[in-house]
Amino acid sequence: MTTVEQAQLFQTENEELISGSEAIAIACALADVDVITAYPIRPYDTVMQYVSKLKADGSFDCDFIVAESEHSQFEIVKHASSVGARTFCGSSGVGWFYAFEAITVTAGLRLPVVAMVGNRALDDPGAFGVEHNDALAVRDLGWMLYWVATAQEALDTALLAWRVAEDPRVFLPFAVSCDGSFLTHSQAIVRVPTLDKVRQFLPNYDRGRLQLHPDNPITVAPQVNEDWLMEIRRQTDEAMRRSVGVIKEAYNEFKGIFNRGDPSPFIEEYMMDDAEIVLVGMGTLSLPVRVAIRRMREQGKKVGFLRIKFFRPFATEEVREALSNCKAVGVIDRDYSYGSPSFGGVLFNELRSVMYPLEKRPLILSFVAGLGGREVMVRDVDQMVDIVEQAVNTGKIEQENTWIGVRE
Amino acid sequence: VEPGEGNQETPFSFELPGWKSMEEGLVIRGIEQGGGFRGGQGGYQPVRSAVFKKFSTRSMRPVVNFETCIKCTLCWLQCPDTCFDVTPDGLYDANMESCCGCGVCEAVCPVPDCITMVNEAEFNDNNSEWEAWQKDKDGYQQWMTALIEKQKQVDRTHGFHHVGGYAEEIAKVEGD
Numbered sequence: 001m002t003t004v005e006q007a008q009l010f011q012t013e014n015e016e017l018i019s020g021s022e023a024i025a026i027a028c029a030l031a032d033v034d035v036i037t038a039y040p041i042r043p044y045d046t047v048m049q050y051v052s053k054l055k056a057d058g059s060f061d062c063d064f065i066v067a068e069s070e071h072s073q074f075e076i077v078k079h080a081s082s083v084g085a086r087t088f089c090g091s092s093g094v095g096w097f098y099a100f101e102a103i104t105v106t107a108g109l110r111l112p113v114v115a116m117v118g119n120r121a122l123d124d125p126g127a128f129g130v131e132h133n134d135a136l137a138v139r140d141l142g143w144m145l146y147w148v149a150t151a152q153e154a155l156d157t158a159l160l161a162w163r164v165a166e167d168p169r170v171f172l173p174f175a176v177s178c179d180g181s182f183l184t185h186s187q188a189i190v191r192v193p194t195l196d197k198v199r200q201f202l203p204n205y206d207r208g209r210l211q212l213h214p215d216n217p218i219t220v221a222p223q224v225n226e227d228w229l230m231e232i233r234r235q236t237d238e239a240m241r242r243s244v245g246v247i248k249e250a251y252n253e254f255k256g257i258f259n260r261g262d263p264s265p266f267i268e269e270y271m272m273d274d275a276e277i278v279l280v281g282m283g284t285l286s287l288p289v290r291v292a293i294r295r296m297r298e299q300g301k302k303v304g305f306l307r308i309k310f311f312r313p314f315a316t317e318e319v320r321e322a323l324s325n326c327k328a329v330g331v332i333d334r335d336y337s338y339g340s341p342s343f344g345g346v347l348f349n350e351l352r353s354v355m356y357p358l359e360k361r362p363l364i365l366s367f368v369a370g371l372g373g374r375e376v377m378v379r380d381v382d383q384m385v386d387i388v389e390q391a392v393n394t395g396k397i398e399q400e401n402t403w404i405g406v407r408e
Numbered sequence: 409v410e411p412g413e414g415n416q417e418t419p420f421s422f423e424l425p426g427w428k429s430m431e432e433g434l435v436i437r438g439i440e441q442g443g444g445f446r447g448g449q450g451g452y453q454p455v456r457s458a459v460f461k462k463f464s465t466r467s468m469r470p471v472v473n474f475e476t477c478i479k480c481t482l483c484w485l486q487c488p489d490t491c492f493d494v495t496p497d498g499l500y501d502a503n504m505e506s507c508c509g510c511g512v513c514e515a516v517c518p519v520p521d522c523i524t525m526v527n528e529a530e531f532n533d534n535n536s537e538w539e540a541w542q543k544d545k546d547g548y549q550q551w552m553t554a555l556i557e558k559q560k561q562v563d564r565t566h567g568f569h570h571v572g573g574y575a576e577e578i579a580k581v582e583g584d
Contacts (some may be wrong), residue, residue, distance in 0.1 A: 110433045171433065217438025224434075231427035232434060238427070336443040 002138040009059050011193040016271050020151040020183035023190050024090075025050030025178065027158035027391050029060035029358075030198040034085035037065045037073040041095035042128050043180035043314045044118035048190050049089075053182045061263040062382070070095040074102035074113075080219060081111040082212045086162060086205045090116035092180065094123045096134045099253075106173045107142030108232075109221055110239065112165030112205070114158065118285070121372045129373010133284065136311070142236045144174040144243060147282040149268075151188045154178055156254070159202060163250045166205040167408040170243045172236070176309075179334075181373055182284040195257055199256050233284040244313050266315030268307040269322055271297055275304030278323060278362075280351060281332035282308050285369070285376045289332070292381035303385055308347065319354050328363040330388040332404075342366060342400040363391050369404040380404045436460055437526070446536075450496035456506050462489055463534065466509035468525040470502045471552055476522045483513035483523060495538050504534035510567050524556045 010030060024047050028036060046210035052143075053056070054060040067073035070091050074100055077087040091099060096117055106113050117135040121127040132147070139145060144164065149152045154176065161174035175219035178184050223344055224232065262268050270290055272278065279289055286307045296303045306322055308314075333345020341349055344366030352364050367384050370376040384404060390395050424534035431437070436457070470483075477499055484500045485490040491506040492513070502513065509528065517523040541548040 108434065209431075210435055219436040219438070221434050222436055227424060228430075231425075231430055234427040235430065254444070298434050 010192070012191050013194050013197075015189050017187050017327055018151060018155040018190050019046065019185055020148070021046035021116075021118070021185070022050045022187075023151040023155035024158050024178070025054060026190075026192055027155045028062070028088050030193065030195060031086065031088075031162050031202055033088045033302060035063045035065070035077060035080035035087045035164070037067050037076045037087075037089045039067050039070050039073045039091065039095065041070070041092045041120075042118070043120060043184040044092040044095070045118055046118060046184050047224050070099035072100055074115075074132070075104065077113045077115075078102055078106045078111055080111065080374050081113050082107075082207070082210075083107065083180050084205060084207045084211045084213070086166070087113050088115070088343065089113065090118065092118040093120035093134050097122065098139065099135070099396075101114075103138060104141050105221070107138075107236065109343070110171040110210070110236065111173060112171055114161045114165055115173065115175045116158070117175050117177045118180050118184045119177055122371075125138060126181060127316035127372045129371075130182060131179070131281070131371050132333070132346070135175055135177040136335055139173060139312055139346075142172055142240060143312065144172055144240075145177065146175070146283075146308070146310050147177045147179075147190075147308065148183065148309065149284055149286045151186070152190045152260075154183065155190055155192070156258070159198060160247075160250055160254060162205070163202050163254075164243060165245045166249050167209060167243075167250070168206075170238055170246050171207075171210070172243060177283065177365045179284040191260070197257050199252060225332050227278055240313055244315075247310070247313070256396055260323060262309075264315070264318055266308075266310045266318050267322060268309060270305040270307065272304040272306060272322060274302055276302040276327045277385060277392065278304045278306055278326045278328075278391050279330045279332060279366070279381070279384065279388075280306045280308060280323075280347065281334070282311065282347060285332060285334060288376050288378050289381050290395075292378045292385070294295070296382075296385065297380070301385070311350075314350060314354070316354050319351070320358060323351075323355060323362060324358060324360070327360050328365065328388045328392045330365045330367055332367045332369050332384065334375070334376075336368055336371065344368075344401045348401070363388075365391060365397060365402040367404050368401065374405060377406070445493065445496060449498050451498075452494040453503070454490055454493075455526050456490075456503075462506055462508040463504060466507060467528050468509045468511065469504060469507060469528055469531065470509075470511075470513050470523045471501070471526045471531065471555055472502060472537055473519075473522045473524075473549075473552060474499050474538065475545075475549065476519050478519055478522075482516040486516045488512060492536075494535075499538060501536055501538035505538075521556060524559060526555050527562065528548060530555060530558075 008191055036094055055064055065076055073089055079242045081087045119130045119132055121129055121131040146157055148157050157176050161176055165174040195338050247265050257260040271293055290306050293303050293305050331348040331351050333347050335346050345368050348366035355361050365388055439457050440455050443453050444453045445453050479498050489506050489508055491503045492500040493503050495501050511525045514525045516522045
């Protein structure tokens, strides 16, 4: 429900110095979210702080429920979403894992919950810093999964998330992944759009014939067993396939209304024209990588950067096309996948699988970097490019996976 | 038993929809209100789910003696699957499309041998017992009596045959 103060608050477009978490809280107010659940865990908890502040200030009216655990937190939004409420929640690290039963059924039930994952290292050992393994755990379950790089992108992506998730052709949950500290706690200038523009972009959530309501008597989530389950999985698979088109459509409309955005909703290309060596990564590590690449370009090196924004659905064709002309690719993973093929990171193995059908394949190397919130420095990027360059010069890969910035 | 010597019976098969025609969102539609009796001859047959049938796992089914029924409504009232159709003459006909064979009707029936749970293997179809009785009352009585006698020789797998059966069983065990 829009309060008088809220209507006054977002009448003009303003530039504000805010953190990524605050940007997402403001997106909740702009999207007029009905039910928000919370349970504190760093670094996600900054969002619940900003939401409760907006509510206390009278700038935003919603049902704000602080649950007794992450499991209940995600269960509550799941149920609220089934009766037709626009929902938001989020968590970090092992908190996200504690909610996993609710998280997986949310996708199974085709409920468009939007969640913010403040990426944090999984316990043990306890650490507050960023690693992508927490959010990546939902990659196979029917959640759309997006990594943002800036506070502005966090706000914009949250709006896009409700728009795509609540589209009846999709009806799938959407996780907005934000690197802990680097994004959740760092302030940057953000253009906060007007309520009018947001309403133009984001229609009301209408669950239609699937809405749980006394006037629409339905049973949701029966036991089905082997006679039905495979068909239901295939339906979810089809919804994820359809989401690709819906994302493109929504993103184009977004650019038209808000006058900002990249050419593609799925990937961001940086100095990719004529690049012979391309680094690939997700999230905020793109900032030091960009600085390093700019410096290398000044020295005449043909280096570029490809940032993966949507991890699910993965933009297979676009990534193939973007990487089809380079000689070698270095994939930077802010995650680990113990015992995986080539002992590489999660993104590395996805990338290698995407590139396999190409006749002319670039060399692909894996880097694990920045775990537990360790900074990825410009010199780390230099080291990665050196290793890739050596592979290009010799024509073969000595070592498929290298941990960067680890003490030996 | 050698290959080929086993039960030649063809098990029930069902038409199952594909993913394109199934409703999305793990939803089963509620049953609409209203209904009437088959062929519009009075009585009452509730509308039932066209897709959600319960009989595929049934191991026993109720056989009704329409001659001794006192129309007390208990079976119709207590059936957890609302499977009893009210016939135009006010009797209760267990609809075999929706009966899961739980035996509650037999347990609540106050008349001895009015409702008897019989092994499902004795049947090949889901046809109406009341319609069979209407067509040939004597034939039905003979068929039913034979079934009940046969069933009495078998150890019961579940449920109690009449109201008070539970107390009798307890007394028997305690007496031992």
